[in-house]
Amino acid sequence: MELVEYPDAEMMMMDLANILASELKNCLLVHDHASFAVPGGTTPGPIFDSLCGVDLDWSRVHVMLTDERWVPETSERSNTRLLKERLLVDRAAEAVYVPLYAEAETPEEKLPELSEALTPELPISVMLLGMGADMHTASIFPGADQLEHALHGSDRLVAMRAPGAPEPRITLSANVLKSAMSRHLVIVGAEKRAALEKARHLSPDEAPVAAILNGTTVHWAER
Numbered sequence: 001m002e003l004v005e006y007p008d009a010e011m012m013m014m015d016l017a018n019i020l021a022s023e024l025k026n027c028l029l030v031h032d033h034a035s036f037a038v039p040g041g042t043t044p045g046p047i048f049d050s051l052c053g054v055d056l057d058w059s060r061v062h063v064m065l066t067d068e069r070w071v072p073e074t075s076e077r078s079n080t081r082l083l084k085e086r087l088l089v090d091r092a093a094e095a096v097y098v099p100l101y102a103e104a105e106t107p108e109e110k111l112p113e114l115s116e117a118l119t120p121e122l123p124i125s126v127m128l129l130g131m132g133a134d135m136h137t138a139s140i141f142p143g144a145d146q147l148e149h150a151l152h153g154s155d156r157l158v159a160m161r162a163p164g165a166p167e168p169r170i171t172l173s174a175n176v177l178k179s180a181m182s183r184h185l186v187i188v189g190a191e192k193r194a195a196l197e198k199a200r201h202l203s204p205d206e207a208p209v210a211a212i213l214n215g216t217t218v219h220w221a222e223r
């Protein structure tokens with residue numbers, strides 16, 4: 001794991017947007033398309049705001065979430081909504097969106113079709129992840145009902161419920177996250193930094209983020 005510390009979060013978000021954009025551009029030099037996976041939650045919005053205006057061939061970028069909360073797009077908690085409002089706008093409106101949500105009561109009902117649609121996107125070219133203070137990443141939560149499956153199974157996509165998550169989740173498995181060609185994790189604040197340090201000494205079963213730290217660049221700013 002490589003840790004990059006920034007003087008402030010605003011600078012970090014702009015730098016990260018540039019890093020991600022140049023990785024996508026490099027990927028497009030040698031491949032037909034680049035797959036780009038990003039988290040939801042409260043942290044990545046400013047990165048999306050910078051990235052969406054970048055001049056690159058967005059029509060060849062396939063954008064997906066690392067995980068989704070099983071709520072309709074009209075919900076404030078929908079990561080799909082965040083993506084559509086903050087990333088898939090401006091120049092990035094040309095990007096191809098690969099959904100991780102479809103209308104249904106439970107994620108299990110849509111798992112086969114959503115998983116199938118991921119086939120041409122793997123391995124992920126460029127990936128950004130977030131992390132919770134409880135050491136979850138994507139929606140691989142400590143104590144989740146499908147934790148073992150998400151960490152050690154061969155499925156690409158896993159539906160799960162966890163004490164720390166108010167609604168059912170769907171998440172890329174650790175297997176898929178680890179196979180991404182380029183991996184970045186973005187965290188803000190002292191609490192998450194302490195959680196990261198703790199996770200480095202724990203097993204993924206206790207600290208799911210530990211599963212992806214090897215080979216990942218972590219970007220951190222205190223505030």
Ligand SMILES: O=C(O)[C@H](O)[C@@H](O)[C@H](O)[C@H](O)COP(=O)(O)O
Nearest residue numbers: 039040041042043130131132138
């Ligand atoms: O849907 C989600 O919640 C995310 O994709 C999740 O993995 C997120 O990255 C972390 O929970 C951090 O969330 P914050 O950025 O809101 O702290």
